[in-house]
Amino acid sequence: MPGTAHSASFIRLGAFYQFWLAHxxxxxxxxxxxxxxxxxxLPTPLLGTIACVTINTNNLDNSVRFYTSIGYSIVARADxxxxxxxxxxxxxxxxxxxxxxxxxxxxxxxxxxxxxxxLLQHAGIAPTYLSPGTxxxxxxxxxxxxxxxxxxxxxxxxxxKPAGKGMLHLPxxxxxxxxxxxxxKLGLWGEVAMPVxxxxxxxxxxxxxxxxxxxxxxxxxxxxxxxxxxxxVGLHETNEFDTAAITYFATDMNERIDALKSEGLHGFSxxxxxxxLTTPEQQTFFLFSLQHPALNLLIAANTISRIILETPRxxxxxxxxxxxxxxxxxxxxxxxxxxxxxxxxxxxxTERYNYHTGLKTFRTTFSNFIIHxxxxxxxxxxxxYHTWYPAHSRAEIGYDINDHxxxxxxxxxxxxxxxxxxxxxxxxxxxxxxxxxPTNAPSxxxxxxxxxxxxxxxxxxxxxxxxxxxxxxxxxxACNYQTxx
Numbered sequence: 296m297p298g299t300a301h302s303a304s305f306i307r308l309g310a311f312y313q314f315w316l317a318h319x320x321x322x323x324x325x326x327x328x329x330x331x332x333x334x335x336x337l338p339t340p341l342l343g344t345i346a347c348v349t350i351n352t353n354n355l356d357n358s359v360r361f362y363t364s365i366g367y368s369i370v371a372r373a374d375x376x377x378x379x380x381x382x383x384x385x386x387x388x389x390x391x392x393x394x395x396x397x398x399x400x401x402x403x404x405x406x407x408x409x410x411x412x413x414l415l416q417h418a419g420i421a422p423t424y425l426s427p428g429t430x431x432x433x434x435x436x437x438x439x440x441x442x443x444x445x446x447x448x449x450x451x452x453x454x455x456k457p458a459g460k461g462m463l464h465l466p467x468x469x470x471x472x473x474x475x476x477x478x479x480k481l482g483l484w485g486e487v488a489m490p491v492x493x494x495x496x497x498x499x500x501x502x503x504x505x506x507x508x509x510x511x512x513x514x515x516x517x518x519x520x521x522x523x524x525x526x527x528v529g530l531h532e533t534n535e536f537d538t539a540a541i542t543y544f545a546t547d548m549n550e551r552i553d554a555l556k557s558e559g560l561h562g563f564s565x566x567x568x569x570x571x572l573t574t575p576e577q578q579t580f581f582l583f584s585l586q587h588p589a590l591n592l593l594i595a596a597n598t599i600s601r602i603i604l605e606t607p608r609x610x611x612x613x614x615x616x617x618x619x620x621x622x623x624x625x626x627x628x629x630x631x632x633x634x635x636x637x638x639x640x641x642x643x644x645t646e647r648y649n650y651h652t653g654l655k656t657f658r659t660t661f662s663n664f665i666i667h668x669x670x671x672x673x674x675x676x677x678x679x680y681h682t683w684y685p686a687h688s689r690a691e692i693g694y695d696i697n698d699h700x701x702x703x704x705x706x707x708x709x710x711x712x713x714x715x716x717x718x719x720x721x722x723x724x725x726x727x728x729x730x731x732x733p734t735n736a737p738s739x740x741x742x743x744x745x746x747x748x749x750x751x752x753x754x755x756x757x758x759x760x761x762x763x764x765x766x767x768x769x770x771x772x773a774c775n776y777q778t779x780x
Contacts, residue, residue, distance in 0.1 A: 337463070337524040341505030342411060342447055343403030345456045346525035348387065348487060348541065349446065351394035352576045355380055358391045361575050364560055366480030371453060376432055385459035385477035386484045387541070397577040399539055400444035401487065401526060408433045408449030415447075418503055440500050441491045443539055456525070461485065462544060463509070463527050470585060471546050480555065481582065482545025486520060486529035488581060489539045494519060494532040495720035501528060511602040511721065536566065540579040548584040604664060604717055606709040611664035611678065612636075623650045636665055636674035659684055662722065666710055668701060675701040678710045680718060680727075689726040690718065707741060715745060715776065725773045730766040732757065739767075747771045 340346070352358040359369065359380055367382040367389065378393040390402065405411055412435050415422065424436040426449075433449030459477035461484040462470070469475040476482045491497040494517040498508065501521050506528065511519040517532040529542065545551055552563065552570060562573040572580040601618060604611040614635065622631045632643055663679035676696040683690035694711065696702050718724045729747055731738045747769035756766040 337522060338505055338507045340403070340523045340525045341414070342445070342523065343405035343525075344451060345388070345404040345454050346523075347381070347390050347402050347404075349390045349392060349398075349400040349402045350574075350576050350578055351396055351398035352391050353393070353395050354575065355391060355393055357575050362389065362391070364480070364558065365555065365572075365580075366478035370455065373453075381454070383457045384481070384484070385457050386461040388457055391576075398444075399578055400446050401528075402446040402448055403525070404448050404451045404454050406449075406451045408435070408447065411435070411447050420503060437504075439489075440493070440496050441489060443489055445504065461527065463522055470544075473545060473547055476545065478543065480551065481543040481580070482548060482551060483543060485542040485544050485583075486527045487539055488529040488531060488536070488542050490534070490536055491530045491532050494530055497530045498721060499723075501530070508602065508721070511717075512605050536571075536579075536581075538579060540571070540581045542581040542583065544583045544585050546585045548582055552582060602717070602721075604713040606713050608669055609706060609709050609713075610667040610669060611710060611713055612667060614663045614665060616660060619646070619650050623647060636667065658686070662690075664710075664714060666696070666706070668706075673698070675706065676710075678707070678714050680714075680722070680724075683722075687726075688724050689728065690722075690724055691728045691730065692718075707737075708744065711741065711745060715771070719773050719776050727771045729769040729771075730757070731769060732759075733765055733767055742769045742771075745771065746775060746777060748775075 350358075355378055359382065362382045363369070366384045368384070369380060370383050370388070371381040373379060380391045382389050382391065412422070412425065415435070415437070420437060422435045423438050423444075424434065426433040426435070435447040437445040437447075439445060460475075461477075465475060465483065470483065473482070478484065489497075498519060498521065505523045506521040507523075509520045509522055509527075515533075516535075519530050521528050521530065548570070556563065560572075564571050564573065570582045572582060574580065601615075602613040604613075622634060626634070628643060631646075632638065635643075635646065637643055637646070660683050661679065661681040662683060663677060663681075665674055666676040666678055667673065668675050675698040676694070678692070678694035680690035680692055692711075692714070694707055696707055715727065718727055729738075729742045730753065731742060748771070750768045750770055753766040753768055755763045757764055
């Protein structure tokens with residue numbers, strides 16, 4: 296107080312998502328609405344039943360030869376309504392279409408085109424193109440905040456969703472087993488990586504289309520991985536690359552690249568993002584080794600999906616009601632203690648008691664982060680939002696460094712900066728409150744540093760060790776928040 300903090304749910308559903316659920320299930324009383332807060336359940340796709348990457352090419356035959364050389368096979372081909380070829384490696388579907396201008400888009404195919412368009416319009420998402428009534432194959436085009444086209448196509452006949460598993464679906468133990476990779480040339484498909492100008496704004500856009508955050512980081516720059524259950528996108532707030540790229544991972548990526556070069560494949564280069572392969576259509580594949588440090592963090596987060604915030608010296612690992620529910624209902628005590636970074640059985644029983652007595656109400660929830668020191672890897676404290684009212688976009692923040700050897704090192708300044716950015720950004724908070732004891736000099740100094748405004752005194756408000764004391768109310772509004780101090 297600030298002291299103990301707890302945990303919270305994932306990004307709230309966009310207006311499109313909520314309206315879609317109501318529309319889809321209102322006339323189907325015997326079908327249960329999927330629980331999208333279950334960490335083992337992926338979102339139900341909203342835009343269609345098949346998704347692919349669409350790429351323009353001025354030479355279909357040349358492009359087909361290239362993709363078959365990197366582990367893809369032809370799955371469909373036609374000349375109507377324009378010449379096109381679909382290729383797949385068993386996980387990712389790519390549509391190569393005849394066109395002169397280099398171009399990449401994400402496309403969804405649906406048999407319920409008019410319903411999807413209605414839902415988009417209801418959510419206030421304006422298409423940049425909508426097929427006229429006379430067009431046989433209906434198309435709706437949406438522009439993302441960062442220039443990526445999203446296309447909804449009103450046809451599914453003749454198209455098939457690949458049945459293979461990419462990084463999102465493959466068990467973690469198979470990440471390091473090349474025999475489990477569907478693409479025998481490139482390895483394991485991960486995401487369509489996109490550079491974005493503002494991560495929070497981009498997350499909001501994709502959430503409206505039914506995407507959910509699977510993991511989120513603040514280093515080496517702000518970035519997040521999201522999925523709608525069909526397509527996986529990586530949003531990267533960076534200038535290290537400037538166009539969307541298809542990414543693959545493998546434990547033996549260097550050997551794979553050497554093998555492709557020995558087979559006569561050209562177009563490899565190295566940039567800040569890693570090894571890049573340029574396609575004949577001037578598109579980009581990123582090829583990463585699974586030993587890449589950032590990827591190792593991603594793998595750890597995907598075991599149970601959680602947000603991880605990173606500062607120069609700290610890792611802040613999310614724990615929320617849904618995560619605790621999964622832990623205490625599915626995992627043995629040893630794994631729960633490891634996940635929560637606790638060694639004391641008394642603390643484990645405290646967490647279990649909190650879980651069984653209720654973690655959230657119909658009005659409030661929480662979002663907690665365990666603070667880890669990077670250098671040692673040890674847990675040193677907690678920080679997070681409790682008494683979070685999503686309907687009112689406000690929450691109270693609490694924090695504590697329980698390792699006395701880690702106090703007076705500026706760790707809480709680092710942690711609070713990251714959590715405030717997350718709160719006003721991803722969580723969409725408008726007001727963050729802090730209740731501080733009048734004699735808590737370090738906390739009084741900390742909230743002042745970040746621009747919290749003192750609003751009043753709550754008399755005999757907080758009971759600690761049997762003693763009731765006053766609390767000073769501080770608050771920080773989104774309009775007054777500065778990301779740097």
